[in-house]
Amino acid sequence: MSENWHLLGDIGGTHARFGYCEDGESGYHPIGTYKVAAFPTFQSVLEQLKSDIDGLALAQSAGGEACLAVAGPPHVDTISFTNSAWRFDRPMVLDMLGLRAVKIINDFAAAARALPLLDASQLEKVGGGTPEPSAPCVALGPGTGLGVATLVTSHAGEPMVISGEGGHVDFAPVTNVEAAVLDFLRARYGRVSIERLCCGDGITNIYQALAHHRGLTVEHATAAQIGAAATQAEDALSRETMAMFFAVLGAAAGNFALTLGARGGVYIAGGIVPRYLDLLRRSDFRARFLAKGRFADYLSGIPTYVVTHTELGLLGAAASLNDPPSAR
Numbered sequence: 001m002s003e004n005w006h007l008l009g010d011i012g013g014t015h016a017r018f019g020y021c022e023d024g025e026s027g028y029h030p031i032g033t034y035k036v037a038a039f040p041t042f043q044s045v046l047e048q049l050k051s052d053i054d055g056l057a058l059a060q061s062a063g064g065e066a067c068l069a070v071a072g073p074p075h076v077d078t079i080s081f082t083n084s085a086w087r088f089d090r091p092m093v094l095d096m097l098g099l100r101a102v103k104i105i106n107d108f109a110a111a112a113r114a115l116p117l118l119d120a121s122q123l124e125k126v127g128g129g130t131p132e133p134s135a136p137c138v139a140l141g142p143g144t145g146l147g148v149a150t151l152v153t154s155h156a157g158e159p160m161v162i163s164g165e166g167g168h169v170d171f172a173p174v175t176n177v178e179a180a181v182l183d184f185l186r187a188r189y190g191r192v193s194i195e196r197l198c199c200g201d202g203i204t205n206i207y208q209a210l211a212h213h214r215g216l217t218v219e220h221a222t223a224a225q226i227g228a229a230a231t232q233a234e235d236a237l238s239r240e241t242m243a244m245f246f247a248v249l250g251a252a253a254g255n256f257a258l259t260l261g262a263r264g265g266v267y268i269a270g271g272i273v274p275r276y277l278d279l280l281r282r283s284d285f286r287a288r289f290l291a292k293g294r295f296a297d298y299l300s301g302i303p304t305y306v307v308t309h310t311e312l313g314l315l316g317a318a319a320s321l322n323d324p325p326s327a328r
Contacts, residue, residue: 004064006321010313012071013083013144018049019314028318042088046096065101067321069110069313083144108147109163110316111269112139115151122309127286129303135263138256141270146195150260167195184209197248207241227276246283254289257302269307
């Protein structure tokens with residue numbers, strides 16, 4: 001056991017994943033994955049985490065720092081989550097777990113930071129293009145919400161993450177059917193962001209909007225049910241829903257690639273897309289990524305990948321913990 005152990009967390013709207021690393025390690029060791037819905041408060045999940053940490057005998061060495069990747073703005077005193085009711089602050093974590101410092105980053109900042117650590121076996125390429133070394137990369141992830149972050153390289157060759165809330169930019173329909181979906185969702189929400197379509201609840205939003213547009217009966221209540229039904233030839237509404245989901249995601253990915261000059265590639269992470277690789281490959285995802293008029297040729301050189309690593313946030317949190325201050 002090394003002198004210090006350091007806590008790592010990837011805390012989203014559906015799952016909270018925790019791990020640890022020891023001094024000098026570049027990777028991580030898992031502690032546990034907890035369902036957000038099973039714990040009414042963040043304090044209650046910390047109590048379970050503390051019990052699990054004690055079971056690992058980590059008390060033999062001193063608790064060091066924590067790096068927690070959260071699905072929400074990290075630069076506030078009280079951390080709140082965009083898609084869950086959990087709240088916490090740094091003193092709560094310090095007091096309950098006996099750590100000396102807590103660093104908070106956005107969950108997709110962690111995802112972007114992990115990109116250089118992935119190998120080919122953890123990536124599924126969709127379409128053409130070749131990544132340009134040291135060029136910006138974008139991580140884009142539909143899950144409980146839609147995360148977006150950018151990885152750039154400093155003049156000194158250090159990785160640096162630009163985080164934000166790109167999932168909440170406006171949704172812009174391209175087809176007449178997408179315009180009908182926008183009208184349906186605007187009546188429900190007022191303003192419609194791309195996250196209203198490109199996440200788990202977004203799949204159900206599209207499904208319900210298309211059912212209304214087509215005059216069909218809603219038969220499925222969850223994104224998992226719709227995704228499973230989309231693989232069945234007789235369920236045309238679910239197939240159209242998933243096709244639109246991937247088309248809108250591809251259009252958004254192309255917009256981010258243009259905005260950020262992501263010649264290093266666009267990487268689709270999150271919990272949804274890896275489950276439906278066959279549907280993705282049969283969809284217009286890549287065609288809509290490229291469909292940017294005069295800049296189609298520019299985008300054709302940018303590769304798109306699906307990340308299949310299942311704990312990308314922990315990997316990125318470990319890397320962020322060890323980054324020099326200039327790369328934080």
